[in-house]
Amino acid sequence: MFESALCISLIISISGVIFQLHRFRRNRQFLTWGKCGYHTNFFFHIKGFILNTFLQIKLFKAGKIRWSFHFLLFLSFLYLVIIHALHDVTASVWFNSYGPMVDPYPFLRNLAGLLALTGCIGFLIRKRFNHMIFQDKRIKYKGIFSILLILMIVGSGFLLEASKIISEPVFMEMVDMYSDLNKGTELLDLKLFWKENFNVVFAQTIEATREGLEKGRRLNENYCLYCHSNIRSAFLSSTLAKIIHFAGNRLNRYRIDIWFYNIHYMLCLLLLICFPFSRLFHVLLIPFASSRQNLTKDTFRENKAFINIAFLHACTNCGYCSQVCSVYPNFQITGNQDVLPHSKIESVKTMIENPGAVNHWHLHAGNDECTMCGNCTEICPSGIDLQSLWSVLDKKLVFMGYGDNNRFIKDMSLKEWAKKEDVSIGLSHRDALTSNLSDMADAFENCIQCTICTNVCPIVDYDSNQNDITPHQVMNLLRLGKKHLATGTRMVWTCLTCYACQEHCPQEIRVTDILIELRNTGSVSADLIKQVSRPIRRINR
Amino acid sequence: MKFAYFPGCKISFYMQDYGISFKALMETLGVELIRLPFNCCGYPARKRSFEVSMLSSIKNLALAGKYDLDIITPCKCCFGQLKHASYWYEQNPALKEKIDGFLAQENLSWDGKSHIKHLLSFLHADFGIRALEKRIQKKLPGKKMAVQYGCHALRPFSITGFDNPYAPKIFEELLSVTGVKPVEWSKSTECCGNPIFNGNPELSLKILQNKMETARDAGADYICTACTHCQMQYEMTQYQKQLNNHSLPAILFTQILGAALGINNNLLSLSGKLPLALFP
Numbered sequence: 001m002f003e004s005a006l007c008i009s010l011i012i013s014i015s016g017v018i019f020q021l022h023r024f025r026r027n028r029q030f031l032t033w034g035k036c037g038y039h040t041n042f043f044f045h046i047k048g049f050i051l052n053t054f055l056q057i058k059l060f061k062a063g064k065i066r067w068s069f070h071f072l073l074f075l076s077f078l079y080l081v082i083i084h085a086l087h088d089v090t091a092s093v094w095f096n097s098y099g100p101m102v103d104p105y106p107f108l109r110n111l112a113g114l115l116a117l118t119g120c121i122g123f124l125i126r127k128r129f130n131h132m133i134f135q136d137k138r139i140k141y142k143g144i145f146s147i148l149l150i151l152m153i154v155g156s157g158f159l160l161e162a163s164k165i166i167s168e169p170v171f172m173e174m175v176d177m178y179s180d181l182n183k184g185t186e187l188l189d190l191k192l193f194w195k196e197n198f199n200v201v202f203a204q205t206i207e208a209t210r211e212g213l214e215k216g217r218r219l220n221e222n223y224c225l226y227c228h229s230n231i232r233s234a235f236l237s238s239t240l241a242k243i244i245h246f247a248g249n250r251l252n253r254y255r256i257d258i259w260f261y262n263i264h265y266m267l268c269l270l271l272l273i274c275f276p277f278s279r280l281f282h283v284l285l286i287p288f289a290s291s292r293q294n295l296t297k298d299t300f301r302e303n304k305a306f307i308n309i310a311f312l313h314a315c316t317n318c319g320y321c322s323q324v325c326s327v328y329p330n331f332q333i334t335g336n337q338d339v340l341p342h343s344k345i346e347s348v349k350t351m352i353e354n355p356g357a358v359n360h361w362h363l364h365a366g367n368d369e370c371t372m373c374g375n376c377t378e379i380c381p382s383g384i385d386l387q388s389l390w391s392v393l394d395k396k397l398v399f400m401g402y403g404d405n406n407r408f409i410k411d412m413s414l415k416e417w418a419k420k421e422d423v424s425i426g427l428s429h430r431d432a433l434t435s436n437l438s439d440m441a442d443a444f445e446n447c448i449q450c451t452i453c454t455n456v457c458p459i460v461d462y463d464s465n466q467n468d469i470t471p472h473q474v475m476n477l478l479r480l481g482k483k484h485l486a487t488g489t490r491m492v493w494t495c496l497t498c499y500a501c502q503e504h505c506p507q508e509i510r511v512t513d514i515l516i517e518l519r520n521t522g523s524v525s526a527d528l529i530k531q532v533s534r535p536i537r538r539i540n541r
Numbered sequence: 542m543k544f545a546y547f548p549g550c551k552i553s554f555y556m557q558d559y560g561i562s563f564k565a566l567m568e569t570l571g572v573e574l575i576r577l578p579f580n581c582c583g584y585p586a587r588k589r590s591f592e593v594s595m596l597s598s599i600k601n602l603a604l605a606g607k608y609d610l611d612i613i614t615p616c617k618c619c620f621g622q623l624k625h626a627s628y629w630y631e632q633n634p635a636l637k638e639k640i641d642g643f644l645a646q647e648n649l650s651w652d653g654k655s656h657i658k659h660l661l662s663f664l665h666a667d668f669g670i671r672a673l674e675k676r677i678q679k680k681l682p683g684k685k686m687a688v689q690y691g692c693h694a695l696r697p698f699s700i701t702g703f704d705n706p707y708a709p710k711i712f713e714e715l716l717s718v719t720g721v722k723p724v725e726w727s728k729s730t731e732c733c734g735n736p737i738f739n740g741n742p743e744l745s746l747k748i749l750q751n752k753m754e755t756a757r758d759a760g761a762d763y764i765c766t767a768c769t770h771c772q773m774q775y776e777m778t779q780y781q782k783q784l785n786n787h788s789l790p791a792i793l794f795t796q797i798l799g800a801a802l803g804i805n806n807n808l809l810s811l812s813g814k815l816p817l818a819l820f821p
């Protein structure tokens with residue numbers, strides 16, 4: 001029964017891995033864009049693998065405490081899987097002296113279990129108190145399932161071991177198997193010894209005598225000791241056994257140890273099945289994403305654009321990228337989650353699988369804030385080349401018709417814009433503070449239309465064909481009360497912000513500041529109009 | 542001397558040469574640079590949202606203020622933006638209140654005490670041309686060079702206080718110290734075209750092309766910059782085809798001064814290579 005369940009789980013798990021890899025392959029075109037794009041060959045770099053994947057150097061640099069918890073969990077779980085769970089094909093073959101109850105293995109097993117528990121609890125505590133990550137609902141509960149599963153597996157393991165320690169039936173089975181003791185005083189002496197020393201709970205009362213104990217000790221040495229060390233080396237389970245000792249008889253009657261064994265085993269199978277579909281999958285993906293030699297700013301220059309759909313799923317939502325993000329203040333003001341890398345990557349994943357669930361305008365607005373400083377790529381403990389992802393995403397979104405405000409306004413006539421802007425006034429929006437120039441007559445009414453600003457403007461000089469009106473005409477529009485027209489003019493949107501006009505204005509009008517403010521105002525309107533518009537698809541890339 | 546070093550976003554990735562040469566230069570001049578976890582200066586966001594750009598800037602200033610440091614930056618856009626923000630922070634009470642609220646969340650506050658310095662203004666005003674002259678190890682060959690002032694540091698003068706906005710001279714004076722010959726160039730205070738490179742690349746390159754042509758006409762062999770964005774604009778190598786014969790090589794001021802101060806080439810450039818004619 002157990003074997004067939006194991007086989008079925010293995011089949012599900014392996015086909016799950018194949019399914020996931022196929023899914024990545026199917027979507028690979030998504031990130032192909034010009035020079036940036038899909039990289040077919042997975043690098044495998046020994047030094048990078050040891051440093052980045054096994055030792056998690058990048059995580060260590062980013063956060064020492066988190067690294068220690070992660071490493072505890074990682075190492076101890078690795079030990080438990082290899083030496084404990086697979087002992088039939090590993091430890092028993094590798095070590096002659098191996099036995100599940102022979103020192104030092106019970107001790108090591110308990111230690112690993114304890115460390116794994118510590119790691120899991122550390123994870124849960126961080127998840128609870130890390131406000132940064134909490135802000136995104138989509139990833140609020142990510143990873144908790146896997147951690148709880150591990151927690152339950154380790155917990156059930158300890159309970160299993162404790163229930164076996166107190167179990168009379170287990171004791172009798174072992175006596176039948178490993179000794180020729182039947183009934184009679186010898187068995188009674190052995191029982192006495194185990195009761196006193198190893199906490200086994202027997203239904204019948206056994207009278208404790210010094211002689212009996214001494215005999216029992218000798219019998220223990222003869223029959224048991226060569227493959228069953230002192231129970232105390234399994235320190236956590238033996239403590240647990242002492243705690244549940246009082247209910248020992250009842251537990252033994254219901255064979256609670258078998259129940260725990262089944263639970264433990266089934267949870268392990270569940271872990272196997274869930275492997276490709278949960279956070280646990282990062283164990284497989286991170287080696288591919290991070291094994292390349294330390295992905296820092298230097299290596300980025302050499303291997304530009306190393307990005308792959310599979311790597312997106314190597315993200316563990318740790319949130320370090322957003323902590324070092326250069327444009328975090330933009331998020332503070334706008335509240336757009338898609339400014340922050342750890343949230344943006346979730347949106348990209350959703351966008352690939354289910355484009356309808358993503359607000360593309362929002363995503364573009366968020367991505368547009370990125371200054372390409374590379375901090376996120378440098379810190380990412382999973383080794384994902386986030387910077388390439390953002391530049392590919394930008395091109396992709398523009399191609400899909402979700403361009404920035406400049407392109408958006410460029411594509412419509414001034415008349416059209418004025419009409420649409422009227423509509424946008426009705427839409428609710430965040431009241432943004434401005435430099436308060438374009439609404440204050442004081443700021444521009446002194447304009448005498450001397451055209452000095454226009455004469456010094458490089459845009460007017462170089463772009464006589466495409467530019468519509470000139471700086472002094474913008475000032476005039478304001479004086480005529482046509483601000484809503486001014487916000488859509490090419491002059492406002494192509495302004496170099498070189499401040500030549502402002503510096504030269506004899507009337508000391510803040511011409512450039514006004515132009516910038518008009519662009520800000522136009523940007524707010526454009527953002528609103530966009531939300532009720534369709535994407536403007538472009539044919540040429 | 543001790544400064545909080547504000548590299549700006551682009552240096553760390555696209556203009557690493559500027560970053561390392563700046564650091565080497567400062568080390569040679571005995572200036573200690575402190576790295577603080579600064580965010581973006583707010584300049585890129587200025588065109589989209591006044592609030593965002595102001596918060597970004599003031600947060601940086603407050604962070605420097607927390608450590609009682611003045612800020613030094615090699616980027617003119619960062620310099621201009623930080624100056625700009627400190628002006629508006631005082632002018633606009635509603636803005637001040639809002640920003641103070643955000644700063645308080647992170648136990649920051651800004652009293653307007655920390656100063657913002659650009660590399661050039663620091664060398665000219667604080668370090669001093671005389672002191673710099675004494676440090677020069679070798680005079681560079683007298684190549685002719687046009688200087689790009691950079692708009693955001695130069696204008697508006699009432700806010701940046703960098704130099705005379707109509708006839709600036711500090712860049713030329715600093716450059717002369719190294720032995721190279723600055724040329725008279727009518728367009729030295731005009732924009733390089735970088736701010737609109739994303740929105741309107743054709744126009745941006747047209748401006749660049751004109752600048753290079755006029756610099757060549759003025760007799761320059763090189764263009765010297767002291768701003769990350771200007772240098773990026775002049776280094777638009779992937780568009781060299783369009784610029785064909787008009788292009789002039791642009792060199793960072795830190796590399797020129799660094800070479801004159803006797804700093805090893807490997808500390809001035811990632812590749813260790815600098816134009817041979819200029820640095821024999």
